[in-house]
Amino acid sequence: MRIGKLLLNNHLSLAPMAGITNTVFRSTAREFGCALAFTEMISAEGLVRGNYRTEEYLRRIPPDYPLGVQLFGSDAAAFAEAARIAEARGADLIDVNMGCPAKKVLRTGGGALLMKDPAKVRSIIKAIRNAVSLPLTIKLRSGWGRPNAGEIAAIAEDCGVDAVILHPRTPEQGFSGKPDWSLIEKLKKSLRIPVIGNGDVKSAPDAVRMQETTGCDGVMIGRASMGNPWIFRQVLNYGDKGSRMPDIEEKRRVLMYNINMIMELFERKTAVLLTKQNISWYVRGLPGSSAFRREVSGAAGAQEIRSLIAKYFAKLAAPEAK
Numbered sequence: 001m002r003i004g005k006l007l008l009n010n011h012l013s014l015a016p017m018a019g020i021t022n023t024v025f026r027s028t029a030r031e032f033g034c035a036l037a038f039t040e041m042i043s044a045e046g047l048v049r050g051n052y053r054t055e056e057y058l059r060r061i062p063p064d065y066p067l068g069v070q071l072f073g074s075d076a077a078a079f080a081e082a083a084r085i086a087e088a089r090g091a092d093l094i095d096v097n098m099g100c101p102a103k104k105v106l107r108t109g110g111g112a113l114l115m116k117d118p119a120k121v122r123s124i125i126k127a128i129r130n131a132v133s134l135p136l137t138i139k140l141r142s143g144w145g146r147p148n149a150g151e152i153a154a155i156a157e158d159c160g161v162d163a164v165i166l167h168p169r170t171p172e173q174g175f176s177g178k179p180d181w182s183l184i185e186k187l188k189k190s191l192r193i194p195v196i197g198n199g200d201v202k203s204a205p206d207a208v209r210m211q212e213t214t215g216c217d218g219v220m221i222g223r224a225s226m227g228n229p230w231i232f233r234q235v236l237n238y239g240d241k242g243s244r245m246p247d248i249e250e251k252r253r254v255l256m257y258n259i260n261m262i263m264e265l266f267e268r269k270t271a272v273l274l275t276k277q278n279i280s281w282y283v284r285g286l287p288g289s290s291a292f293r294r295e296v297s298g299a300a301g302a303q304e305i306r307s308l309i310a311k312y313f314a315k316l317a318a319p320e321a322k
């Protein structure tokens with residue numbers, strides 16, 4: 001799949017998820033076949049002001065390539081300047097968040113509110129397009145009440161956007177109800193540029209079904225990849241005997257990679273939080289996982305967490321030897 005000048009290894013991407021898709025999470029998804037990943041949404045104005053946390057979102061480790069930097073905001077000049085900064089910091093693609101329904105983002109006039117203002121969409125895209133030569137995408141919801149993703153996407157295509165991502169729920173829906181995949185099909189039929197479908201892809205069969213029923217060029221996966229980076233491999237090998245589930249040793253290795261990298265890259269408080277988050281994802285559904293999670297939550301520090309993990313996985317690998 002190609003987005004502007006960016007040639008991707010396959011059609012799978014990882015969705016931007018605030019508080020989740022940091023460089024370690026993204027690198028793990030890539031190990032199992034995810035071709036394109038995005039930062040969580042970054043405030044365009046925050047980036048321009050040089051806000052420390054915002055800067056942190058741009059941090060990446062070597063496997064984390066190619067990377068889309070997702071910006072949110074409502075001011076065309078700030079978007080243009082933020083895109084320039086992101087380009088200078090090595091971004092491979094810029095994505096504009098036009099779908100976030102969170103109050104915090106709507107208050108800035110950005111996120112899904114942009115879908116109510118086609119003229120603003122036009123000015124923001126033109127400003128970014130003039131500022132950088134990077135591939136440019138937009139990420140949409142279906143629209144407020146009446147779906148107008150098609151209208152917004154047509155403006156975007158006209159102004160030089162290279163691909164459109166659609167999560168076909170309304171902003172009011174949040175994550176409730178079902179996404180209307182038929183809107184992805186409609187969008188695909190109306191545009192020349194690639195369309196990436198998103199929303200409720202929970203398994204390899206879902207990903208295949210989305211592509212087959214909508215004709216979308218790419219499939220973006222979010223929540224289902226938490227603690228399950230293997231989902232990308234499963235989609236790529238679907239129908240093939242090589243598409244195996246991870247065994248306990250692979251789960252342990254991937255969890256430890258995540259924890260070790262998190263502890264190296266993040267300050268202590270964030271590292272502990274992210275570590276516990278990862279542990280709860282990776283042991284979900286495994287025998288004795290609730291008791292294990294309780295033990296971890298009482299642990300004093302990194303070393304103790306590491307040894308609890310080693311003990312837990314050793315017991316899983318050889319249950320009779322405990």
Ligand SMILES: Cc1cc2nc3c(=O)[nH]c(=O)nc-3n(C[C@H](O)[C@H](O)[C@H](O)COP(=O)(O)O)c2cc1C
Nearest residue numbers: 015016017018040041139167199200201221222223
């Ligand atoms: C915790 C969380 C954070 C999210 N943060 C963002 C974000 O920063 N930018 C964005 O465009 N979408 C964000 N989303 C939406 C996802 O990118 C995606 O559109 C949505 O989860 C539907 O895909 P899924 O069903 O595969 O998870 C977030 C979703 C979740 C669950």
